[in-house]
Amino acid sequence: MTTMDQSRVSTSRPAPRTPDVSLRGVARRFGDVVALDGVDLTLGPGEVVGFVGPNGSGKTTTVRVLLGLLRPTSGRATVRGWDCWQQSQQVHHLVGYVPAEPGLDPRLTGWQVMRRSRRLRGGTDDGRAEEVARRLDLDLGVRVGDASRGTRQKLAVVLALAHRPAVLLLDEPTTGLDPVSQREFHRLVGEQTAAGGSALLCSHVLSEVEQTADRVVVLRAGQVVAEGTPAQLRARSPFRVRARLGTSMPYELLRDLPGAADVRVEGDWVQCAVPPAALPALCARLAEHGVLDLECGQDDLEQSVLAWYREHR
Numbered sequence: 001m002t003t004m005d006q007s008r009v010s011t012s013r014p015a016p017r018t019p020d021v022s023l024r025g026v027a028r029r030f031g032d033v034v035a036l037d038g039v040d041l042t043l044g045p046g047e048v049v050g051f052v053g054p055n056g057s058g059k060t061t062t063v064r065v066l067l068g069l070l071r072p073t074s075g076r077a078t079v080r081g082w083d084c085w086q087q088s089q090q091v092h093h094l095v096g097y098v099p100a101e102p103g104l105d106p107r108l109t110g111w112q113v114m115r116r117s118r119r120l121r122g123g124t125d126d127g128r129a130e131e132v133a134r135r136l137d138l139d140l141g142v143r144v145g146d147a148s149r150g151t152r153q154k155l156a157v158v159l160a161l162a163h164r165p166a167v168l169l170l171d172e173p174t175t176g177l178d179p180v181s182q183r184e185f186h187r188l189v190g191e192q193t194a195a196g197g198s199a200l201l202c203s204h205v206l207s208e209v210e211q212t213a214d215r216v217v218v219l220r221a222g223q224v225v226a227e228g229t230p231a232q233l234r235a236r237s238p239f240r241v242r243a244r245l246g247t248s249m250p251y252e253l254l255r256d257l258p259g260a261a262d263v264r265v266e267g268d269w270v271q272c273a274v275p276p277a278a279l280p281a282l283c284a285r286l287a288e289h290g291v292l293d294l295e296c297g298q299d300d301l302e303q304s305v306l307a308w309y310r311e312h313r
């Protein structure tokens with residue numbers, strides 16, 4: 001190697017890796033209904049992103065766009081650089097999808113369903129399927145029509161993982177799974193991301209999201225309204241304060257604080273919720289009226305996400 005080559009090696013930075021999932025300005029309409037309204041979302045390798053939002057906010061539509069089942073009205077969605085609409089075949093090889101309601105042919109056994117899906121997924125690994133089935137206590141010889149709701153969900157998980165996909169798209173994946181299987185499922189997702197894969201987890205179970213996700217994206221009416229690590233979102237959560245005062249305090253003094261909500265004045269007790277930035281101003285106002293007793297707590301992730309749902313209604 002020449003000196004010049006060496007200097008090239010020492011100064012060059014590793015090329016930034018293509019994101020596992022990228023949505024840029026993705027919009028999708030169904031007639032007059034705007035299901036997605038300019039969604040930007042990136043998943044990096046090793047990441048689990050919790051994707052939460054009220055019913056009808058656009059989570060499943062996002063997943064269907066990523067699976068190449070829906071064409072965005074505008075914007076672009078890619079998986080590891082492949083266009084989800086124009087190069088959906090490559091995308092299907094890379095993606096494992098667990099739906100909330102697996103629509104599997106009731107006449108087939110687990111193994112038969114797997115074999116049917118082989119071409120779509122660019123091949124499956126029977127050894128991997130057996131391993132995942134064993135860990136979920138699932139018999140792949142079961143006929144879909146004879147299987148319980150939870151057993152069909154386990155089958156959907158095996159189908160999603162059997163081709164060792166890079167990216168998992170999980171839409172309410174633990175619906176119907178018993179707690180032991182839920183835990184095993186989360187272990188499987190953790191192993192997937194530890195090995196450099198990634199997962200988008202759509203869920204209404206916020207405790208599950210908080211435990212599993214590295215980052216949370218909150219969707220409301222087709223738009224991203226909040227995004228951050230669970231700790232960052234919690235840090236932005238309102239403080240709920242309740243105080244007993246020595247002298248009465250006019251309701252307006254609390255109501256007029258920036259971002260104040262749930263304001264109540266009852267006798268010598270006052271209470272309200274304020275964003276973290278307004279806490280010092282609230283404390284100063286309370287102090288002017290002589291604080292005799294004080295309760296103060298910050299909302300947890302679940303309470304603050306629910307507030308985002310309500311705020312943007």
Ligand SMILES: Nc1ncnc2c1ncn2[C@@H]1O[C@H](COP(=O)(O)OP(=O)(O)OP(=O)(O)O)[C@@H](O)[C@H]1O
Pocket residue numbers: 030033034035053054055056057058059060061062
């Ligand atoms: N095929 C369709 N035709 C017409 N409207 C649709 C279609 N699919 C979704 N929508 C509408 O798009 C919006 C977003 O729906 P979507 O299913 O993506 O929401 P979601 O966040 O997954 O909801 P949920 O939490 O209830 O599963 C809703 O208003 C829904 O009625």
